[in-house]
Amino acid sequence: xxxxxxxxxxxxxxxxxxxxxxxxxxxxxxxxxxxxxxxxxxxxxxxxxxxxxxxxxxxxxxxxxxxxxxxxxxxxxxxxxxxxxxxxxxxxxx
Numbered sequence: 001x002x003x004x005x006x007x008x009x010x011x012x013x014x015x016x017x018x019x020x021x022x023x024x025x026x027x028x029x030x031x032x033x034x035x036x037x038x039x040x041x042x043x044x045x046x047x048x049x050x051x052x053x054x055x056x057x058x059x060x061x062x063x064x065x066x067x068x069x070x071x072x073x074x075x076x077x078x079x080x081x082x083x084x085x086x087x088x089x090x091x092x093x094x
Contacts, residue, residue: 002036002088003061005053005068012049012078017042020077033067034060040077049077054088061085 020040029035037054053068055061069083 001057002091003055003058004086004088005051005055005061005065006084006086007051007053007068007080008082009049009051009076009078010047010081012042012047014042014044016077017044017049030067033064035064042077047078051077 017040024038034055035053036056039052041050041052043049053064055064065083065085073080
């Protein structure tokens, strides 16, 4: 069963989002992060963001959670306010 790690952030301005977009588009995902997909949602009116990272199974989630939890705060979108684990109940695209 797929799992999602959903993290909320405060103090995320448009400049930080642009910086992260550039960094992610130009860089490579860390080899130790077994995520299948990442999504970053941003509300510029409230300077908040949600990062959603998907994993295929519990082992991948545990490893990814450890890697992401150990990230320096300078590598995150803003000030982390919550981290929640969800089972992916439904997923559709297009």
